[in-house]
Amino acid sequence: MLLIKHLAEPVVPLVETEELPEANLTAFCHHVLLRLRPEHYNVFLYIVAFLREVLKHSDKNHCSPVQLALVFAPVLTKAPVLDKYGQKRAKRPKNERFLIHFLKDAAFCFNHTFCAQ
Numbered sequence: 001m002l003l004i005k006h007l008a009e010p011v012v013p014l015v016e017t018e019e020l021p022e023a024n025l026t027a028f029c030h031h032v033l034l035r036l037r038p039e040h041y042n043v044f045l046y047i048v049a050f051l052r053e054v055l056k057h058s059d060k061n062h063c064s065p066v067q068l069a070l071v072f073a074p075v076l077t078k079a080p081v082l083d084k085y086g087q088k089r090a091k092r093p094k095n096e097r098f099l100i101h102f103l104k105d106a107a108f109c110f111n112h113t114f115c116a117q
Contacts (some may be wrong), residue, residue, distance in 0.1 A: 001075050004043070009042045011047075012098070019093040025101050032098070033083040048102045049070065055103060065103040069096040 021028050033041060051068050077095040
């Protein structure tokens with residue numbers, strides 16, 4: 001995670017997730033994936049695949065999509081975890097909701113043709 005955190009550019013630009021709509025989330029997430037550079041796309045899919053494997057064992061590791069998103073979303077988007085006053089955010093940041101969507105329903109994101117280029 002430290003390697004990803006210290007990349008010059010985030011895997012998923014935060015500006016992409018700031019536009020997150022309440023409705024039609026799947027179409028929006030699909031659109032964001034298509035705008036990623038191939039190497040960022042591949043890293044994102046690899047991490048999502050890994051986290052989905054972690055969730056398959058949630059009965060043993062007690063991890064939930066929300067907990068994983070809380071840890072990984074700020075790293076993938078380089079988003080601040082705390083608000084400007086140093087307090088935890090009251091509302092779930094959009095970057096976390098974006099990642100939760102992929103962890104819960106990500107079948108569509110593994111069907112693109114430019115993966116692994």
